[in-house]
Structures are given as structure tokens and as C-alpha cells.
Amino acid sequence: MKCTRCKIPAVVALPSHNAAFCKDCYLLFAQRLVERAIKEHQMCDHADRILVAISGGKDSLALSWQLKTLGYDISGLHIDLGIPESSPIARQYSERFCDKYEIPLHVLQMTDLHLSMKEVKKRVKRPICSVCGQVKRYFFNKFAVENQFSVVATGHNLDDETSRLLANVMRWDMDYLHDLGPVMPAKKGFAKKIKPLFRLSEFETANLCFLAGIDYGYAPCPYSSKASFPVYKNLLLDLEDIQPGRKIHFYDGFLKRGRKGFMPMDDEDITVHPCVECGYPTSTGQCGVCRLRSTMS
Amino acid sequence: MHSTQEKRYDYRITVSLEPENQTLVFDRLKTVLQLLNRIGRKPGRVLVIRDGQLLTPDLILAPGDKILVRDVGSKG
Ligand code: SF4
Numbered sequence: 426m427k428c429t430r431c432k433i434p435a436v437v438a439l440p441s442h443n444a445a446f447c448k449d450c451y452l453l454f455a456q457r458l459v460e461r462a463i464k465e466h467q468m469c470d471h472a473d474r475i476l477v478a479i480s481g482g483k484d485s486l487a488l489s490w491q492l493k494t495l496g497y498d499i500s501g502l503h504i505d506l507g508i509p510e511s512s513p514i515a516r517q518y519s520e521r522f523c524d525k526y527e528i529p530l531h532v533l534q535m536t537d538l539h540l541s542m543k544e545v546k547k548r549v550k551r552p553i554c555s556v557c558g559q560v561k562r563y564f565f566n567k568f569a570v571e572n573q574f575s576v577v578a579t580g581h582n583l584d585d586e587t588s589r590l591l592a593n594v595m596r597w598d599m600d601y602l603h604d605l606g607p608v609m610p611a612k613k614g615f616a617k618k619i620k621p622l623f624r625l626s627e628f629e630t631a632n633l634c635f636l637a638g639i640d641y642g643y644a645p646c647p648y649s650s651k652a653s654f655p656v657y658k659n660l661l662l663d664l665e666d667i668q669p670g671r672k673i674h675f676y677d678g679f680l681k682r683g684r685k686g687f688m689p690m691d692d693e694d695i696t697v698h699p700c701v702e703c704g705y706p707t708s709t710g711q712c713g714v715c716r717l718r719s720t721m722s
Numbered sequence: 723m724h725s726t727q728e729k730r731y732d733y734r735i736t737v738s739l740e741p742e743n744q745t746l747v748f749d750r751l752k753t754v755l756q757l758l759n760r761i762g763r764k765p766g767r768v769l770v771i772r773d774g775q776l777l778t779p780d781l782i783l784a785p786g787d788k789i790l791v792r793d794v795g796s797k798g
Pocket residue numbers: 506542553554555557558646647648649650
């Protein structure tokens with residue numbers, strides 16, 4: 426197989442793009458997908474201070490590497506979840522990566538805040554992943570707002586986004602559907618959120634890491650449940666095998682034509698106030714994380 | 723497919739699977755695609771690595787090759 430651009434032997438075949446690339450052309454191809462996502466959706470510019478959510482896995486490291494390579498002003502935030510089987514490894518990979526590429530890295534240790542997921546799991550009845558997700562969103566947002574970052578970037582890829590879209594379509598979940606997309610504008614105490622890797626599949630970010638020489642972590646979370654997203658992810662992968670390019674068309678089509686159908690009829694937002702304890706925007710007096718913390722202490 | 727203990731033939735193809743940490747040995751395999759079919763994997767879901775280089779599905783394998791097949795969902 427030859428590289429579509431320069432005709433030397435290819436190292437990555439991409440039926441979804443009807444193309445194959447050598448190492449250098451692949452890195453250029455991936456970079457252009459990220460640049461296109463940023464430009465098309467006005468995600469950020471070189472004046473922004475960008476906080477990247479760094480988990481130590483391939484997507485967050487590929488994202489950091491690509492944004493750094495493109496000259497953006499980035500810093501990382503790693504949340505150490507206090508899960509003995511996986512958190513120390515994830516943290517090591519994050520720290521080693523940021524050291525190597527000279528990216529400032531902040532680490533929030535959940536154990537110090539009495540919010541280690543190990544303890545939370547023992548005390549809270551809700552599914553642990555939903556609590557964990559809430560805690561992560563809270564701290565990424567809070568850290569960004571308090572430290573004057575204008576944008577929070579996360580490593581969600583095309584498979585994450587399309588499986589979430591399909592899962593929400595299957596439930597016709599109107600609220601989620603109108604909020605779904607690669608950009609969430611800043612509003613009422615929430616920082617702007619962007620997903621610059623949304624045009625790259627998981628396979629493509631894995632290839633990007635490999636070819637860019639990024640060493641990423643593999644420490645599966647012991648609490649990871651086989652939730653519904655992996656089912657949809659696999660369905661979409663099977664569909665992609667039969668109809669190459671289907672995933673990105675599904676997502677692009679939703680953004681261009683589908684999403685507006687789910688916008689709320691009237692403009693009446695739920696009223697949001699600062700949390701009485703921490704100031705985080707919430708629709709109740711005390712925010713979810715402050716409630717969790719009072720349960721934990 | 724043989725177990726790894728049989729080391730008599732050095733022209734066989736050794737395949738390591740990640741994240742399973744499992745090693746398989748094959749007598750005859752022509753291409754990467756044939757290898758993937760034999761182990762029940764599909765091209766867009768794994769990285770196929772030989773001597774630190776990525777291989778496309780059409781690539782011809784050589785006797786004695788040591789191949790690493792890494793699930794893309796497994797790391798990260
Ligand atoms: S799998 Fe583990 S790290 Fe991921 S959301 Fe669930 S508890 Fe948190």
C-alpha cells in the first residue's frame with residue numbers, strides 16, 4: 426500500500442478517508458483534522474489560555490501534544506482520583522509526558538479533599554462513574570475559572586462522540602441532544618469547553634500517539650462498568666466497516682442539520698445561582714460536589 | 723497454532739496480543755490481514771507492529787516475524 430500523498434510505502438490505512446499515509450503524511454493529516462475542527466467551530470485561538478484535561482491515556486496526551494505542536498498556550502490539569510489500582514499509573518504517565526514536552530501540569534489529589542473514588546464508592550449509592558464524572562467536571566471547570574483559563578479542552582474522539590450521540594438518539598433524550606457537540610460556550614460561571622479531536626477516531630488517535638512517539642498509559646479503572654456507550658461504539662465500528670466514513674457523516678450531519686431540531690422552544694433556562702458554599706453555579710442551594718463532600722465528612 | 727514452548731522452528735510467526743499479554747505462534751501466514759482474520763481482529767481496531775513499525779493490512783509477513791497486535795481501545 427502506498428501513501429496517498431507522497432507514494433512511498435504507507436504505514437496507516439484509513440478506509441474511512443479512502444486513503445493511506447506514511448508517517449510524515451499521517452502526522453500532517455491528523456494535524457489538519459485538528460486544525461479544521463478548531464477553525465470550523467471557532468474553538469480557540471493563540472490568545473487563549475487553554476487548560477487540557479490530562480488523564481494519562483492516549484486521547485488526552487495526543488490532544489496535548491497536538492495543541493502544543495500547533496503553538497497554543499496550554500497547561501494540563503490531572504485529577505488523581507485516588508483509585509489504588511489505576512490512579513498512580515495514570516498520574517505517572519501524565520507527569521512524565523508533561524515533563525518531556527515542557528507543559529505545565531497541575532495535579533489535584535482527590536484523597537486530600539476527602540473525595541477519593543475508593544472512599545466515595547463505599548459511601549455513595551449512585552453509580553460510581555456518574556459521581557466520578559460529576560467530580561471531574563466540577564474540578565476542571567472550577568480550576569479553569571479560578572485560574573483565568575479561557576478554555577477547557579478534553580480529548581473526546583469521534584468514537585466517544587458518535588456513541589454518545591447514538592445512545593441519546595436511541596433514548597430520544599432531548600436535553601442531552603441539544604447540548605451535544607464539540608463546543609460548549611462559556612456561560613454563567615462555566616468555562617468554555619472544546620473537543621478538538623472530535624474528527625479523529627480512536628484508531629486515528631492511537632496511530633497518532635504511536636507515530637509521534639507518545640508513551641501513553643494503560644491502567645484500566647477497576648470500577649469501569651460495561652455501560653451502554655461501548656455497545657454503541659461497537660455497533661458503529663461494525664457499521665463503519667460496511668460503510669466507511671459513516672461515523673463522521675452521522676456526526677457532521679447532526680451538527681449541521683439535526684441538532685437545531687432539539688433546541689428548547691422557549692429561552693427559559695433553569696436559573697443558576699452560585700453554590701452557597703463554594704460559589705460553583707448550581708440550580709440548587711448547595712452544589713452536587715459540596716453535597717457529596719458533606720456526605721463524606 | 724502451537725504453544726510457545728515448541729521452539730524447534732524459528733521460521734514461524736510469533737504474535738503477541740495486547741492487552742491480553744498472550745502469545746500465539748503460527749506456521750503459515752501470508753499477510754497482516756490473514757493474521758488478523760486468524761485471531762478474530764479487524765483492521766481499524768488494532769495497531770499491528772513489527773520491529774517498532776506499523777504495518778498496513780496488505781503487508782506480506784516473513785518467516786520468523788515477531789508481531790505485536792495492540793487493541794486501540796486497550797490503552798488510554
Ligand atoms: S471508569 Fe473509573 S475513572 Fe472512569 S468514570 Fe468510572 S470510576 Fe471514574
